Amino acid sequence: MSNNAQKLDFATVIASAVHDMKNSLTLLLDTLDDTASEQSIAATPLQEKLLQAQHEGKRLNRNLIQLLALYRLERRQLFINITENGVAELLEDVAMENQQLLDARNIKLEIDCERGLIGFFDRELISGIVNTIINNSYRYTKNTIRLSGKNQGRYLCIHIEDNGPGYPEKMLHGESNTDSPIDFQTGSTGLGLYFAAQIARMHSNSECHGYTETSNDGINKGGKFSLFLP
Template sequence: MTTKAQLAEQLLAASIHEIKNRFGLMFSQLDTLLTTLPLNEQHQHDAEHIKSEAQFVGSELVRVLASYKALMYGDTGNDTLEHDQQFVLDFLEEKIARHSNTVRAHALQLTYECDEDLDGFFDPALISIILDTAIYNAVKEHARTLLLSAEKRVAEGSAETLLIRIEDDGPGFPQSVLEDTGNPAAPGHTRPLRDDGHSTGLGLYFARTLIAQHHAGGRQGQIHLGVSDHLGGASVTLILPQ
């Protein structure tokens, strides 16, 4: 028998799926229309900005559904995540490609650094949602350069940890939300996301809830905020036990 919670999830998922399909149709129609119009540079930029904002809305809808599942089932022991092996380079390249509209609309430089043979076990949909949140936060803070990177670290006892990091050249996080932890899994200038969701943005608060659903070897996924050593702005590090 279907419970009210299951029915609510099914209705929410169906609604989000339908809305995303409509957004896809809008994108297709908009692209067709733009090819037939003699737009000047400013109008072309405005059109790209509209497409970027529409893409953000679509990503937010997916995040809403994932957050709902995590909040509903995260403490019940039900595994709602797919921890499959992923080739990280392919994952990062796809992430950058999906943000092509955002890059054009905001004149961004979005690059990545990653070994070709790096792999890891994680839910790509979940990590994509968290990275999307970080990218849009950086854009909102008027960052112009963003760097995605990934690496593996081996702690004592041969426990592997995959680190996926996004850095920008924006103003960074307020000092009030950064706290020292001394966590050896994270590099220098890396601090945890506080439980105060309002101080760092509700999106990152839910991102913390989502990544906590990643488990491996008795360890839990984490998000750390910090200062970028490369670009001087914000740094968001996803710590994924393997």
């Protein structure tokens, strides 16, 4: 018998632990979702607290996914699955997932994307990235987040802008440099951006690779995150 079959490596341990944690998270989030949607607590402070808890639960989940994905990436075990996807549908899906949370804080979410715009990417990973960035914006924006998608030359670009104070100096960069280690002092945002840059890079089409950009060209000089996919 081959050795592979018997060796219980760390990747397997992580995978099965994650499997368990995700089952728990699914139930937890579903319970929160149901409770927060109760008519009797609509627009009360209790509802806002529950939505907050839900928000934290989702963050926990995203971190879990990113951690596992980065671990796999390092061991060259992360594969992406590029398929044909509607960009407007993707943005609408992500918007809908966050609708309730944003509504509770009176944050307006705008989508600017032509119907029928097609992109080629790993749907799960890219929607995970957009989700992460929206959640960053949620924490910093004044009252608006704008999602937009369009073709630009050989790239599909997805922008996520807000009208908050913008990214701090040390997190601003033009075209992402995935080789340089990043500063994790800044908290989870750092991990999220690093993850986004790595995943963008894995998307390629005839020698072109994807990349990310952060700038303060958002609404009223707010933060702007851009994802370029070939």
